[in-house]
Amino acid sequence: MTAWSVREVPLKYQLSDWSLFSISLSLQCRSVSLFGESPVSTPEPPSLDELAEGSQGFMVRALPIVDELPQISERNGYICYIPLQYEHCYIDLTLTFDDYQKKFSSKTRSTINRKIKKYAEHCGGKIHWKTFKEPEQIREFFDLARQVSKLTYQERLLDAGIPESESYVRQAESLAAENRVRAFILFDGDRPISYLYCPVEQGVLIYAYLGYDPEYMKLSVGIVLQWLALEVLFADNCFKAFDFTEGQSDHKRLFATHHTRRANVILVKASLHNRVIIYSHFFMNQFSHWLGATLNKLGLRAKIRKLIRFRL
Structure with missing residues (x-):
């Protein structure tokens, strides 16, 4: 305990x-x-x-x-x-990505693929995004994520944006040195528009911060980044689960395998x-x-x- x-x-x-x-x-x-x-x-x-x-x-x-x-x-x-x-809600990451996709109905898989294709077309045919997991990459991630977070209503209304304190960034760098961080940024050209930050506890990825530029709401960029990140996390094959933590949302219910x-x-x-x-x-x-x-x-x-x- x-x-x-x-x-x-x-x-x-x-x-x-x-x-x-x-x-x-x-x-x-x-x-x-x-x-x-x-x-x-x-x-x-x-x-x-x-x-x-x-x-x-x-x-x-x-x-x-x-x-x-x-x-x-x-x-x-x-x-x-x-x-x-x-x-x-959580996702069982001991599955293969192919098996994970089978949990979705054909209609839902089609919808997700259509959203990804739509965003790729918006970007000129290829989606630009990046994974951050090494200590030397973490500060760049937070610099980019902060550009997005300050635009979100979570930060402006609820004071729930991604942290900007130096102590938090240094803590994330320490976690990365132990292979205990996965973070992702989705871009439109060179402009960061969505971020996902996941520290790792006991082999479980924690859904700590997800945010996106409200101008891109209609392009479902939060769903796009979540899906791209999950492909990488399943391929890593070194985590037990993706924990969506407390609270409920359509986003969590959509991607979860267990409740x-x-x-x-x-x-x-x-x-x-x-x-x-x-x-x-x-x-x-x-x-x-x-x-x-x-x-x-x-x-x-x-x-x-x-x-x-x-x-x-």
Whole structure:
């Protein structure tokens, strides 16, 4: 089992797709790796005497679960809060690429091939893209990826672009020296337009950052780069899986070969202060989901999201 590490965990308060503010809790945290633990039916809270000094509780990310769990409950002196439950998607890279392609219907394979062909035609017949895995290549990758990331709504709206800190780049260089990084850039001529960055943990590639220039949305460049990268990763024949990590999206479901049920679990001391934070976050999430569903029903959510992407 991964050891606990104490850190500040932000709970983000947002309405639908728009972040408002966040409140942090000091928690002892760990993450469960892709093949780390068996599913549980109920998260078991540690005893209160396991709390480190200054810690308000525990957080387990990507805990495998048997079935849907109640979002909020109290027991053994803890509030058990589960803000996220999801189908965890991954790709089995021990397959051959030919066998992997068989998981797609003929219609889906045709659609993917058509997108790749369309982008190749846009590029004059040949797609320009590059793999980065050597330590001396990593800084170039981040320089190119940052050019794209600053254009994305993830960075401008959600502060979720690819990191630009010197410490992160140096960490990536160290991983590359151990053959623990694969990164990719898709170009239009010499212009970088999409990036994919994947560190490696215990033989598993982690889907850490994917981004693309919003001007190229209609050319499906995220799908194009993902497919090209997977061809290389299957050919490498040295990784166990490609882990899409937490959250759900059509992109992840399209490419995944397997799905497991996972949850992010927060267990905090049942104090008045913590109750206010947890229950307010819970009710804000409930309202946010209702607002998103209402905007979808009215046909407004996609229009507002698109407006924000291109105007911010």
